[in-house]
Amino acid sequence: MNSLSDALAVATSGMDAQSARLRHVAENIANTDTPGYRRKLITFETEMLRRDAPAAVAPGPVRLDQTALEEIYAPGHPLADDTGHYDGSNVNLLVEIADAREASRSYEANLKMFEQVRQMSTALTDLLRR
């Protein structure tokens, strides 16, 4: 494995991680109205396959956001307690959209990196053609 090939692999791991993040954002948004749903937080970890390997990124364990659930007042709701409240989800759509945008930008950065490495590699081979 040469450096260019390693760089391709690292950029790919970045894209993989960002798409996993986007998946969790999609889950959170889809479950905005699910009672008792806690939003998922994704963590990233550095992944080294060999000792001298390049540091790739991998999605780490998923954690649940422990902030308080939203209390929704709806006396007629089947889940409502004596005071007429029930627990909604703690998903904030604004935060989720911002997170999705960030994932998208990071993905683009990795994509750009991939393209750059590929272009350099092709240019190197092109030297042999003339």
Add this chain to the structure above:
Amino acid sequence: MQLNPSLAAERYAATRIATAPQPGAGAEARLGQAADSFAQTLRTSEETAMAAMTSGADPHALVLALTQTELAVETAVSVRNKVVEAYQEILRMPV
């Protein structure tokens, strides 16, 4: 001279695989390794492509494998062209 059939068969089997890249020493070994790694890249790419089409494997892995194969094939073709060019240059040499 007495011909030993088993020895002959052995020699024949040994000669048949002479065209396959085999680990040795020097430049041939490195060429053999390069051919091996090239074949390995192609094989990985094929497996990944098939997995992506049949069992929905990670598309990123597919793109990575295909790109690496593309670069490997480009390099191999360029080197091949260079070698053929050199060979033709020798052929054109006035004797």
